[in-house]
Amino acid sequence: MLAALLLAGCGGSDKQDVADAAPHFDAAFLMNNDIWREQRKTELLAADGWTSLVGLHWLELKAHYIGSGSTSGIRLAVGPERMGMVSRDGERVWFTPEPGAALQVQGQPLTKRIAFHSDDDFEPTIISFDDGKGALSLIHRGPRYALRVKHADAPARVHFTRLDYWPADPSWRITARFVPHDAGKTLPIADITGLVRDQANAGAVEFERDGRTWRLEALGEPGRPLQLIFADRTSGRGSYAAGRYIDVGVPDAKSQVVVDFNRAYNPPCAFTPFATCPLPPPENRMDLPVEAGEKTYVKPDAGGHA
Incomplete structure (x- = not known):
């Protein structure tokens, strides 16, 4: 009995030692990180989030008839069999609806030809269908235009698995x-x-890690929030092979910014083949294993299982 008590006492001491040795992270840091992860998942799984993409169709001709029917010049995966015609006149794009297609723009029935504004314009045109579950929009990439199609019943959204992260670590909040x-x-x-496009490059961020100084080029306009697109030693070996993104705030009066690698996230292309994701520039490929973030x-298999 005494031996048993002694062994039990030793076991309890060992557990306490392990607990004392475990890192004690700031509760607010962990809570804020959990909130960010929930927001990230919510945005990704929104009815019009990145997982709702079901099509990307480049406009190669001056005019295309579009719809889900077999006679459409551009055949969509969803929506009315005959949706309408997309036509291009120089740098202007137009959409003419097919009678009876049941389309809407800004909650109003679409019954006549309209200017089809792209994501480069101040107010992009969003054409909704299937009682609001589907959305057709126009994207502009360099000299090319493409139709982007979203639907709330997209397989990538319906069969979404989960987001996996490295354990939150405040040492990666730099x-x-x-x-x-x-x-x-x-x-x-x-x-x-x-496609290669010139992006605004307001500056670079420099930080220390593992005894070295690292530098990442930041995309965005001066005085506005920035984005880092980077690859590291975990790319293709734990993290997404084509790199990850981090959103960064406006530099403060001391020219400092917080780069939180715990909030590094995958580009849309990690979830759908219908996105046009920017890739890390050569300057942002680090010989450093960033074991933090997403x-x-x-992806699920054909049966919808991970």
């Missing part, structure tokens, strides 16, 4: 130096389709 560039500087950024998304 205060970095912001190094501004000359006004108007841009950086060529290639996307997953092979891991590779495991």
Whole structure:
């Protein structure tokens, strides 16, 4: 009995030692990180979120008849069999609805030809169908235009599995130096389709990790929030092979920004083949394993299982 009590006492001491040795993270840090993860999932799974994409169709001709029917020049995966005609006149794009297609724009029935504004315009046109479950929009990439189709019943949304993360670690929430560039500087950024576009490049962020100084080019306009697109030693080995993104706030009066790698997230292309994701520039490929933030998304199989 005494031996048993002694063994039990030793076991309790060992457990306490392990507990004492475990890192004690700030409760607010963990709570805020959990909130961010929930918001990330909510946005991804919104009825018009990235997982709702069901089609990306490039406009190659001056006019295309579109719809889900077999006679459509551009055949959509969802929606009316005959939806309408998309036509292009120079840099202007028009949409003419098919009678009886039951389309809406801003909650109003679409019954006549309208200007089809792209995501480059101040107010992009969103054409809804299937009682609001579907949405047709126009994207502009370099010299090309494409139709983007979303639907609330998209397989990527309906069969979504889960988001996996490395354990939250405050050491990866880093205060970095912001190094501004000359006004108007841009950086060529290639996307997953092979198109290269010049993006505003307000500056770079520099930070220390593992005894070295690292530098990432930041995309965005001066005085506005920035985005980092980066790859690291975990890319393709735990994290998404084509890189990850981090949103960064406006630099403060001391030219400092917080770069929280715990909030590194996958681009839309990790979830759907119908996105045109920018890729990390050569300057942002780090020989550093960033074991923080979002891991590779495991897509479901044909049966909808991970």
